[in-house]
Amino acid sequence: MQSKSVYKVPNGKLLKIFLDYNEKNDSINTIRITGDFFAYPEEAIEIIENELKGEVLDKRKLAEKINKIVTKQGIKFIGLDAEGLAEGIVLCKHE
Amino acid sequence: MSERWRLLQTGFNNAFMNMAIDKAILHANSKGFIPPTVRFYGWKPPAISIGYFQSLEEEVDIDACKRFGVDYVRRITGGGAVFHEHELTYSIVIPESHPEIPKNIMDSYGRICGALMKGLKHLGIESEYVPINDIVVKGKKISGNAQTRKMQRVLQHGTILLDVDVDKMFSLLRVPNEKIKDKLIADVKERVTSIKHVLGKTIAFNVVVEAMKKGFEEEFQVELIDGELTLEEKKLAKKFEKEIFSNREWNHRR
Numbered sequence: 001m002q003s004k005s006v007y008k009v010p011n012g013k014l015l016k017i018f019l020d021y022n023e024k025n026d027s028i029n030t031i032r033i034t035g036d037f038f039a040y041p042e043e044a045i046e047i048i049e050n051e052l053k054g055e056v057l058d059k060r061k062l063a064e065k066i067n068k069i070v071t072k073q074g075i076k077f078i079g080l081d082a083e084g085l086a087e088g089i090v091l092c093k094h095e
Numbered sequence: 096m097s098e099r100w101r102l103l104q105t106g107f108n109n110a111f112m113n114m115a116i117d118k119a120i121l122h123a124n125s126k127g128f129i130p131p132t133v134r135f136y137g138w139k140p141p142a143i144s145i146g147y148f149q150s151l152e153e154e155v156d157i158d159a160c161k162r163f164g165v166d167y168v169r170r171i172t173g174g175g176a177v178f179h180e181h182e183l184t185y186s187i188v189i190p191e192s193h194p195e196i197p198k199n200i201m202d203s204y205g206r207i208c209g210a211l212m213k214g215l216k217h218l219g220i221e222s223e224y225v226p227i228n229d230i231v232v233k234g235k236k237i238s239g240n241a242q243t244r245k246m247q248r249v250l251q252h253g254t255i256l257l258d259v260d261v262d263k264m265f266s267l268l269r270v271p272n273e274k275i276k277d278k279l280i281a282d283v284k285e286r287v288t289s290i291k292h293v294l295g296k297t298i299a300f301n302v303v304v305e306a307m308k309k310g311f312e313e314e315f316q317v318e319l320i321d322g323e324l325t326l327e328e329k330k331l332a333k334k335f336e337k338e339i340f341s342n343r344e345w346n347h348r349r
Binding site for chain 2: 018033035036040
């Protein structure tokens with residue numbers, strides 16, 4: 001199932017997420033994270049997108065996973081944070 | 096004696112070359128060939144640049160760009176889409192380790208924006224830095240800025256609006272909902288300004304360059320010395336223009 005969300009991160013930037021997910025188990029097939037935020041190093045966004053494949057669309061779990069990647073890769077976000085990103089991702093889910 | 100930095104005035108180039116030159120300066124500086132560099136430039140033809148993370152098709156009306164003869168390019172910096180027409184663009188490339196550059200990214204935005212604010216003051220404009228990356232005059236944005244850090248270097252570039260045509264801007268940028276387009280345009284007109292709007296008269300590009308040059312010199316206590324791109328930088332810029340910034344794969348990658 002292909003889906004998209006537009007989410008203004010509180011005190012941050014506008015996030016637009018393009019998601020393809022498995023409706024049967026709510027897991028991520030592919031994800032593209034776009035928007036006018038900043039992330040250092042920039043290329044890290046592709047690492048996040050790859051590592052989120054297979055993850056379940058659960059806000060808390062996604063935020064934990066993203067925080068782990070951020071710590072491991074030494075990523076700095078500006079205008080975005082793990083919780084905001086997780087929120088944007090679960091907003092793609094069709095009820 | 097104050098430190099000497101290089102000043103580049105590269106005039107008007109197309110979008111691909113403009114972004115290629117900034118990247119070439121970054122590479123050259125990282126190899127230690129050149130001093131910290133402040134560059135002033137313009138765009139011909141006018142162009143839209145989008146942030147590194149933005150989706151091109153989501154943000155830009157490509158057909159409209161073709162109709163208006165407007166180029167589009169993806170930057171190596173994050174941030175939002177910008178329509179570059181009546182503006183002065185600057186870039187600064189400097190080692191992250193330079194004592195004048197705060198280690199903290201937000202603080203360094205503030206510091207570099209400080210130079211632009213001093214420049215605006217020379218034109219008789221009082222402005223204010225609004226984190227993350229804007230400079231505003233009486234609450235309206237006059238400058239947007241974007242920074243990347245690569246190869247232990249800081250590259251920040253940004254715009255100072257000389258004039259602004261919000262209607263044209265919105266015919267080139269996509270809006271999420273056509274029905275609210277008029278309201279969006281009205282909102283942006285309320286939130287964006289330019290040197291011409293603030294002062295009620297047109298100020299020439301070169302006059303703004305001189306003011307900004309003074310702003311950088313004062314903020315960083317340096318002397319900006321007129322210079323040129325090195326041969327190595329010119330070669331790199333041509334390579335980056337061809338292989339990256341004018342390349343469909345790069346511009347459409349998101």
